[in-house]
Amino acid sequence: MCICGLGFGGVGGGWGSESGLGCDYVHWPEYCFRCICILQWGPLHLNRIDVNSPTPFLPALRFGEGFNPNESPEYWLVEMSGLPYGIPAEQLTFPNLWRGMVFAEGARPAPYLWQAWDSMGLTTPGTTLTGWWDDMPLATVSLPATVRGSVYTIPSGSGRRVTSYVLAIASWHPVNVTVAVTLHAAIGNVAASAPGITSFQEAVANIDLRALPLAAGKGWLVSLKPKA
Numbered sequence: 001m002c003i004c005g006l007g008f009g010g011v012g013g014g015w016g017s018e019s020g021l022g023c024d025y026v027h028w029p030e031y032c033f034r035c036i037c038i039l040q041w042g043p044l045h046l047n048r049i050d051v052n053s054p055t056p057f058l059p060a061l062r063f064g065e066g067f068n069p070n071e072s073p074e075y076w077l078v079e080m081s082g083l084p085y086g087i088p089a090e091q092l093t094f095p096n097l098w099r100g101m102v103f104a105e106g107a108r109p110a111p112y113l114w115q116a117w118d119s120m121g122l123t124t125p126g127t128t129l130t131g132w133w134d135d136m137p138l139a140t141v142s143l144p145a146t147v148r149g150s151v152y153t154i155p156s157g158s159g160r161r162v163t164s165y166v167l168a169i170a171s172w173h174p175v176n177v178t179v180a181v182t183l184h185a186a187i188g189n190v191a192a193s194a195p196g197i198t199s200f201q202e203a204v205a206n207i208d209l210r211a212l213p214l215a216a217g218k219g220w221l222v223s224l225k226p227k228a
Helices: 025-034 071-081 097-101 111-120
Strands: 002-008 035-041 058-062 090-091 105-107 128-130 139-141 147-155 162-171 175-178 182-183 190-193 212-214 219-226
Touching: 097 105, 097 162, 097 219, 105 111, 139 147, 139 162, 139 212, 162 182, 162 212, 212 219
Parallel strands: 002 035, 035 058, 058 090, 090 105
Antiparallel strands: 128 147, 139 182, 147 162, 162 219, 175 212, 190 219
């Protein structure tokens, strides 16, 4: 197997036209077995093929290409994220990093955000995401129509216990708002803070989740550390 970073994008005469491979749909398994491939997808590509067929061979998706980041949270979940397929996704062209993190969806490139993933523990093996769409979300907000939050649960290195959580919250509200965030009792008593992330958020040592300010179209990555 080779690691070549292939991106299968475009659907005209055949898949892979952007990379010059000229491969067609029937060769998906062959190419994806030989290389680590990523499916790149945009709104103009929809309904052209059965997208479920190649997904068993893919480690990631780029479903965010060309989509409007101002679409509703429900649209993000179904059309732009990789969550319905159980694999991660990236945004391209018009990324909104704050909203994307609610769905475990980054962007290319976003080096400062990638560094924050490491420093906050989001790349720890065994980390899970409990989204606002789950039957038992770990966070609820006072403006559920236009503000959504999801929680990453980060295990210890051994995976035997939880060491921390990260709240990803973003606004779809047209103006700046202040919301109250209620955490599930399972999270327990935690201290909330926000690390500084270039082009994303300023550092805040102590965050009051009872009155969390959100700029229009933006959000936070909030570190939740259990109190001793």
